[in-house]
Amino acid sequence: MSQVLFLKGLMLGIALAFLLPILLPPGPRWRVPGGILLGLAAGLGIAASVPPGYLSYLVGFLTMASLYGLLALGLNTQWGYTGHLNFGVAGFFAVGAFTSALVTIEAPSGLAAQYTQVLFGLEMPFLVGVLAAALVSGVVALIVAVPVLRLRLDFLAIATIGVAEIIRLVFQNERWLANGPQPLRGIPQPGRCLFESRPCEWLPDSLAWVVEPLSTRDYTAFYLMVVAAFLALGYALIERACRSPWGRMLRAVRDEEASAAMNGKNVPFARIQAFVVGAMVMGVAGALYAHYTVAIDYSHFHALFGTFLVWIMLMLGGSGNHRGAILGAILVWGVWAGTAFLANALEPVLAAIHPELPGRAQYVRWLLVSLLLAAVVLFRPQGLLPEEMRVSNYLRGPRGR
Amino acid sequence: MATTPSDASDTADTTRPLLEVSRLIMDFGGLRALDGASLDVRPGTITGLIGPNGAGKTTLFNVVAGVYEPRAGRVYLDGDDITGLPPHRIFARGLCRTFQIPREHASLSVLENLMLVPRHQAGESFLTSLLRPGRVREEEQAHRRHAEEVLAFLDLSHLAQEYARNLSGGQKKLLELARTLMAEPKLVLLDEPGAGVNPTLMGRLVENIERLNRERDITFLIIEHDMDLIMRLCDPVIVMSEGRYLMEGSPAEVRRDPRVLEAYLGGQYAAAGG
Numbered sequence: 001m002s003q004v005l006f007l008k009g010l011m012l013g014i015a016l017a018f019l020l021p022i023l024l025p026p027g028p029r030w031r032v033p034g035g036i037l038l039g040l041a042a043g044l045g046i047a048a049s050v051p052p053g054y055l056s057y058l059v060g061f062l063t064m065a066s067l068y069g070l071l072a073l074g075l076n077t078q079w080g081y082t083g084h085l086n087f088g089v090a091g092f093f094a095v096g097a098f099t100s101a102l103v104t105i106e107a108p109s110g111l112a113a114q115y116t117q118v119l120f121g122l123e124m125p126f127l128v129g130v131l132a133a134a135l136v137s138g139v140v141a142l143i144v145a146v147p148v149l150r151l152r153l154d155f156l157a158i159a160t161i162g163v164a165e166i167i168r169l170v171f172q173n174e175r176w177l178a179n180g181p182q183p184l185r186g187i188p189q190p191g192r193c194l195f196e197s198r199p200c201e202w203l204p205d206s207l208a209w210v211v212e213p214l215s216t217r218d219y220t221a222f223y224l225m226v227v228a229a230f231l232a233l234g235y236a237l238i239e240r241a242c243r244s245p246w247g248r249m250l251r252a253v254r255d256e257e258a259s260a261a262m263n264g265k266n267v268p269f270a271r272i273q274a275f276v277v278g279a280m281v282m283g284v285a286g287a288l289y290a291h292y293t294v295a296i297d298y299s300h301f302h303a304l305f306g307t308f309l310v311w312i313m314l315m316l317g318g319s320g321n322h323r324g325a326i327l328g329a330i331l332v333w334g335v336w337a338g339t340a341f342l343a344n345a346l347e348p349v350l351a352a353i354h355p356e357l358p359g360r361a362q363y364v365r366w367l368l369v370s371l372l373l374a375a376v377v378l379f380r381p382q383g384l385l386p387e388e389m390r391v392s393n394y395l396r397g398p399r400g401r
Numbered sequence: 402m403a404t405t406p407s408d409a410s411d412t413a414d415t416t417r418p419l420l421e422v423s424r425l426i427m428d429f430g431g432l433r434a435l436d437g438a439s440l441d442v443r444p445g446t447i448t449g450l451i452g453p454n455g456a457g458k459t460t461l462f463n464v465v466a467g468v469y470e471p472r473a474g475r476v477y478l479d480g481d482d483i484t485g486l487p488p489h490r491i492f493a494r495g496l497c498r499t500f501q502i503p504r505e506h507a508s509l510s511v512l513e514n515l516m517l518v519p520r521h522q523a524g525e526s527f528l529t530s531l532l533r534p535g536r537v538r539e540e541e542q543a544h545r546r547h548a549e550e551v552l553a554f555l556d557l558s559h560l561a562q563e564y565a566r567n568l569s570g571g572q573k574k575l576l577e578l579a580r581t582l583m584a585e586p587k588l589v590l591l592d593e594p595g596a597g598v599n600p601t602l603m604g605r606l607v608e609n610i611e612r613l614n615r616e617r618d619i620t621f622l623i624i625e626h627d628m629d630l631i632m633r634l635c636d637p638v639i640v641m642s643e644g645r646y647l648m649e650g651s652p653a654e655v656r657r658d659p660r661v662l663e664a665y666l667g668g669q670y671a672a673a674g675g
Binding site: 267320 | 467516541564
């Protein structure tokens with residue numbers, strides 16, 4: 001096993017070590033250490049046994065699945081716990097992406113400034129960008145929440161889908177803000193210098209040999225590690241808050257607002273909190289997406305990818321169960337990615353029917369995904385991992401004393 | 402013209418009322434649900450509130466509990482003006498209400514339905530729930546003990562780990578009562594606690610209300626159509642009609658009063674009967 005392969009396997013293993021403890025059934029004490037060991041072993045094993053092309057496909061797949069896992073986590077806080085029918089996920093996703101991009105890029109100067117217009121480019125570190133994305137998404141959600149959360153269910157859905165479209169159209173049309181219809185390029189990637197021929201300044205010379213053989217095309221495995229770490233952190237935080245009196249209050253509001261109010265809960269405030277927290281998680285997902293793709297534009301944030309795919313993930317995984325949300329994200333992204341091959345394979349058949357059909361083969365994927373949604377709603381409406389009766393984790397065990 | 406409670410109280414009782422409702426007016430579109438309704442509830446009583454359908458009893462509850470803001474009139478709880486406060490603020494001042502049709506938190510266990518109620522839970526703040534798990538754990542254990550005591554008190558312990566939605570109608574009514582116990586309120590508004598409850602459970606409900614009144618000094622204001630229950634439980638009884646205070650007296654007085662008969666049956670029957 002070469003050094004490059006070992007390092008890639010290690011990075012994949014660390015990413016899996018973040019993901020597996022989430023997915024393993026809760027309860028047994030070995031869940032976290034077992035998941036970590038299993039993840040590391042699996043990462044190295046996969047790197048040693050599969051061809052390099054498959055390895056980078058797997059890395060790309062897991063990166064997107066983890067990003068969607070964060071989106072599903074945010075949506076689950078809003079819908080699963082609080083019952084907000086938010087069809088505007090893509091909007092907060094976009095706000096997070098553009099915020100982090102603007103905070104971290106270098107403001108163009110000279111000739112480049114004629115082609116790329118931005119409101120500002122602060123050249124801040126990656127983590128500052130992610131934090132700013134969370135904050136700005138949260139603030140946007142707060143501004144939106146005050147008028148929009150007076151609505152319930154389908155009315156809220158219509159309003160939020162409108163909000164998301166407004167956000168997308170602002171980024172499409174306002175050139176001064178983030179280069180409008182043109183892509184915003186040059187979004188920096190954290191730790192990228194480790195993979196370049198001249199390694200990072202902060203890296204001690206004594207360790208330079210470790211990363212020396214890595215080249216920039218191996219970077220994706222490193223970024224997967226970053227995204228998986230954020231997903232694990234997001235899961236740990238959101239799960240802890242939701243499996244405590246805070247989450248119980250949200251679920252009480254979801255079940256019966258009038259009664260929650262009579263039990264002394266500030267219902268509007270609880271609803272706003274859940275909306276803002278969910279949006280902040282979506283904003284983080286957006287930031288991670290921006291640094292993943294390096295160039296973003298408005299077209300990445302259509303409702304189809306940004307909102308409805310997330311909904312299908314949550315419905316399949318299990319609304320009200322954060323583990324389910326993440327499992328659903330991985331499975332549905334698997335179906336989505338898998339159907340790309342199917343659509344390609346179908347092209348000759350479609351060509352035989354009508355010459356124009358192959359160009360539309362990609363829509364077959366949407367057909368399949370919507371069939372999946374219909375099947376979930378019909379046959380397993382509670383999702384793969386249903387919501388649990390007990391909310392507060394402090395009630396675990398036979399007697400809480 | 403109906404006498405107002407303030408006129409009546411000159412002669413009767415001089416203690417400050419726990420709940421004072423003064424000339425409430427509440428409209429729904431063209432319908433005037435409350436038309437200057439006034440009433441007093443004295444501390445330590447189990448006061449009945451009766452009246453024909455549409456008399457404005459539940460609307461009065463909703464205004465008192467903060468669900469609706471009245472067009473005019475004031476509500477005082479223990480001397481403080483609580484008119485127009487949001488429900489959770491009024492709850493914080495020691496007023497609890499239950500619903501005619503129980504509104505349990507269906508997807509929560511009976512235990513957590515109760516653990517939801519206590520005020521000032523540190524874990525209900527997002528940040529505290531993240532940063533102070535030790536403190537949240539202590540509180541949760543205390544609330545759990547309290548909830549288990551309340552369940553034992555109402556003989557519901559065997560249902561603690563049941564989904565609230567799976568309870569029978571009568572058990573849900575008991576759960577509503579249990580909720581009010583978790584809050585340790587001064588005043589409880591019960592909206593038809595007896596409706597849809599079988600006689601055995603009803604007996605327990607009455608027993609429990611009396612016990613709470615006696616042992617924990619909780620004042621009750623009860624809307625009820627079941628006259629047996631009113632006669633057994635309540636004194637005094639307030640009668641409302643057409644959004645207004647009609648009269649107040651002991652159950653026996655109310656029963657005999659021609660105005661009450663008229664309100665329930667309409668003028669001509671009362672005249673024929675009297």
